Amino acid sequence: MAQAHSHSHSHDHGHHDQESLKQFGFWLFMITDVILFATLFATFIVLRDNTASGPVGADLIEMNGIIISTFILLTSSFTSGLALLSMNKGDKRGLILWLAVSALLGLSFIYLEVNEFIHLVHEGAKISTSAYWSAFYTLVGTHGLHVSIGIVWMTAIIIQLAKRGITPVTKRKVNIISLYWHFLDAVWIFVFSLVYLMEVM
């Protein structure tokens, strides 16, 4: 399998090909994830006016918190970029440090999101309140779930980096998690614009 698509019968049976295959596979996975979010966005757009005479986002959402969490997530995307730069310089300590910073920023984003949800539920906007809120919680929550999974994943990679250092395998893993992290950032831009800015502003 190692030399499957190489043009020469090289004697290098190492991991290089396998790693690039996995990276390509992850790009394809992200296409499927784009479709997943696209379906949720479409659902939200179809249902955004179906509020069943209940509260809407403009009544309850506090934009300051949303703007803060947006900046936190954007910053974490930036720090995960810094982690990649450290990796390419072979700086293991810097890599781990910046990955940890990214994960912590992600964690505070999730903390703010959970708080926001609790606040909204207190104000009487539950997932069962109306189609509007069903679509809202599902779209925003699915993004949050992705970020949460990313945090656990990033932590696992940090532990592996600490144990094994920068190898072709761990390098591929960092590349993939950083792709995923930037992707979630991009999705958030759309969530922020469509769900928050256009609803509230």
Next chain:
Amino acid sequence: MLDTVKEFASEFFVTGDPLILGAQVSIALALVAIVFVLTYFKKWRWLWTEWLTTVDHKKIGIMYIICSILMLFRGGVDALLMRVQLAVPNLEFLHADHYNAIFTTHGVIMILFMAMPLMFGLFNIIVPLQLGARDVAFPFLNSLSFWLFFAGAMLFNLSFVIGGSPDAGWLAYPPLSGIEGSPGVGQDFYIWGIQISGIGSLASGINFVVTILKMRAPGMKLMKMPMFSWSVLASSVTIMFAFPILTVTLFLLFLDRYLGAHFFTVDAGGNPMMYLNLIWMWGHPEVYIVILPAFGIFSEVVATFSKKKIFGYKSMVFALMSISFFSFFTWAHHFFTMGSGANVNAFFAVTTMIIAIPTGVKVFNWLFTMYRGKLSFPTPMLWAVAFIPCFVVGGMTGVMLSVAPADFQFHNSYFLIAHFHQVLIGGVVFGYFAGLYYWWPKMFGFKLHEGLGKWAFWFWNIGFYVCFMPQYALGLMGMTRRFNEYNFDMGWQPLNVVSTVGAFLMGIAFIFQVWQIAHSIRFLKKDNSGDNWGQGRTLEWSTASPAPFYNFARIPQVVAQDDWWEKQQRRERGEAEPAEVAAAEAAPLEPIHMPKNSGIPIIMSGFWFLAGFGFVWDWKWMIVLGLAGVAVTMLARSFNYNDDYYVPVEEIERIEAAAARGAN
């Protein structure tokens, strides 16, 4: 205490139906028998190391095919029960509830748990061999896909004896499938059974796209790739774009039922019609996902048994890819009657008609391939030849259905039932049978008995027409689907009796096939030489049958489309091999890099099953346990760096020498 146990059991198990009681007893007996046989012959370890933990694409393919044949049996029994009920007006055989459950499970099982695994089975066994690769791109993920499918299929089938089957139709339209329309757990089994196996299908789609784009043998340019692999690429790309929509749709339905959300409810702003749109945005591509590989199989079989290169290779590729593309723009033709307006209906009518064009191109290509070919008609070719007229009629009735104003009459009638069974049986089932017969010797090293195969073939074919042609007429006479009773004065009985007779002819055909397999194993004629039909065209025929676990001792160097056939021609003409081929064949053997077996896929899928079962019954501890197990097994995979090994040259030499002896 005893009373609570009794109460629980009466809710947990399906009780009060002699048919289902019989099934419960036979399932229990079968389980005991399996455990006994495995223990008695001390086969547990063998089962675990050779099969359950395997990452070998050929073994995974065989497991897929075994499951799909079992599911074909169950779905077929469902069909026969329905046909018995409909043969006589007002028959008191299946009550409305039971009938609803049976047509629901028949549809789901035949599409998702019969056709899909049969398709993935053939993908798995053939694609890497055809590409000259040693495995798929991600063997571990491949095994996980299989076990997720298996967990989902078991969860779905369990509903039959535990909790009660889903009964809201195979696509579970709300509000009927919502919590008020279906308060029982059947619908939850439906959601989680399909959701879990759907994740596996999605992963398989990605896996085969990467395999085909990145793992082809040197020299095999895309436009030299065998047609079956092209069809797998078209199908896998379609999976990638369609299955996430299914995941979301089922998840939203789950939220409606579990958390009281309002996506598809009739109150609080929900919109049931949105479900129809979403489910068919997946559902329509889904039928192309299963038919495209069948087209690929026909292309291989027709070319092989005409001893000719496939006619119009480029137009075949173009047709496959354009069908895959247009399949995403036809979904609303499933509900022209929804009331979206003339312009929307016109758009979807036209896109639907457009799909007939590339399909027609393919039919002509198969005919022109046969034209002036050196034809022979072993069983795979019989299926391919029978497919063509059958699919043309099915396709033409599809074009009739695509005419939106006329569809207001055809909608939900038996005309529609006859149409989609004609394309699914005449297209998908005939196609996969052709593939199964054609590649059977490649999988197992022996051919299936031809005589019994011909009996099965004729029973299937005659049975098919006897069963479904009357249904077109019944549809035009006004008979609608999903009713378990009709009155004498409707005048539908004679044609319904004919249709039921046809269904039983197909049942007999299935028995012939089981007999055929048993007979061929009993009177085994081993033939390990690679090219079992003596006129194979593509790379899978260049290695032993069954192929060694590493597929190819040396990765082949490809120079032509139909590379293996061209090589035989050169040999016959006494020509020398091209320099790069000669060099590749003379190269010394090298250690082969292979993935190690892993128990994680089956264990992780077991936890998914637990989580699904927990969600069905809303047992929180089981949900937590299941999901935590999934997370832990994922991390275990991430932390495992010891997942591959090298096969030493001596072992390859030993296996190759043994294979050469076996072939002589």
